[in-house]
Amino acid sequence: MIKALAVDMDGTFLNSKKDYNRPLFKKLYDEMKDCGIKFIVASGNQYVQLKRSFSEICNEISYVAENGSCVMEGEKILFKKTVSRDDVLFTASVLDEYDDVNYAACGFKSTYYLNRADDHFEKIMDFYCPVNQRLDTFEEMPEDDIFKMTLECPAEKTAEYLEIMQNSLAGKLEATSSGHGSIDLIIPGCHKAYGLKKLLNYYKIDAKDLMACGDGGNDIEMLALAGHSYAMANGSDEVKRVARYQAATNDEDGVLHALEKELNL
Numbered sequence: 389m390i391k392a393l394a395v396d397m398d399g400t401f402l403n404s405k406k407d408y409n410r411p412l413f414k415k416l417y418d419e420m421k422d423c424g425i426k427f428i429v430a431s432g433n434q435y436v437q438l439k440r441s442f443s444e445i446c447n448e449i450s451y452v453a454e455n456g457s458c459v460m461e462g463e464k465i466l467f468k469k470t471v472s473r474d475d476v477l478f479t480a481s482v483l484d485e486y487d488d489v490n491y492a493a494c495g496f497k498s499t500y501y502l503n504r505a506d507d508h509f510e511k512i513m514d515f516y517c518p519v520n521q522r523l524d525t526f527e528e529m530p531e532d533d534i535f536k537m538t539l540e541c542p543a544e545k546t547a548e549y550l551e552i553m554q555n556s557l558a559g560k561l562e563a564t565s566s567g568h569g570s571i572d573l574i575i576p577g578c579h580k581a582y583g584l585k586k587l588l589n590y591y592k593i594d595a596k597d598l599m600a601c602g603d604g605g606n607d608i609e610m611l612a613l614a615g616h617s618y619a620m621a622n623g624s625d626e627v628k629r630v631a632r633y634q635a636a637t638n639d640e641d642g643v644l645h646a647l648e649k650e651l652n653l
């Protein structure tokens with residue numbers, strides 16, 4: 389039997405309405421607790437935002453947030469890896485060259501983005517990074533632990549901007565995408581699998597006993613790590629090539645039904 393379950397959120401655990409089957413999850417979560425199975429939220433999103441999705445159990449579960457840069461057990465920080473202020477400012481100077489890009493720096497205390505950002509990006513920030521602060525320039529950014537930077541570009545230019553960022557930020561930050569115009573700029577080598585390894589070591593759990601579910605490019609390392617890896621039916625072809633199994637879509641409660649099978653329910 390598995391000893392831990394790690395789930396991506398958007399496009400995986402959450403349905404198109406940004407929610408999940410709460411009665412079924414409660415039933416399965418209670419079964420997991422009885423079996424001593426750890427529940428881990430592994431996402432590129434802000435820790436504060438992830439907690440809000442699991443308000444009743446938020447301090448019982450673990451988080452690999454910010455694509456692996458921030459690892460938490462409840463409210464306890466287990467591991468963090470941060471981007472230097474110099475690299476944040478350099479990255480901002482690169483991104484400022486592109487008029488169709490909005491971007492933010494994601495920190496522990498807050499997420500920071502520019503006043504010139506458009507309304508669409510403001511809505512994204514308010515949803516995914518509910519603790520946020522606007523700036524005129526990143527020179528004004530207060531002291532904080534910055535875990536990654538994130539950008540939004542036109543969806544049809546995602547692959548183009550991935551390549552641009554990889555070339556422009558080589559040796560500083562690495563570009564990864566969940567698709568649809570969203571690109572995270574992370575510390576090289578510090579992805580979800582990196583954070584999960586830290587957490588699994590803390591719990592003394594072998595990766596072969598980990599179940600992981602994902603749908604996008606930033607889930608690939610996590611799925612390659614897990615002994616029980618599931619690509620969502622709505623996931624990318626690249627994800628499906630890496631995962632050992634396939635789950636139903638996120639709108640069909642794919643993660644929860646795959647978990648039922650793993651638990652022999």
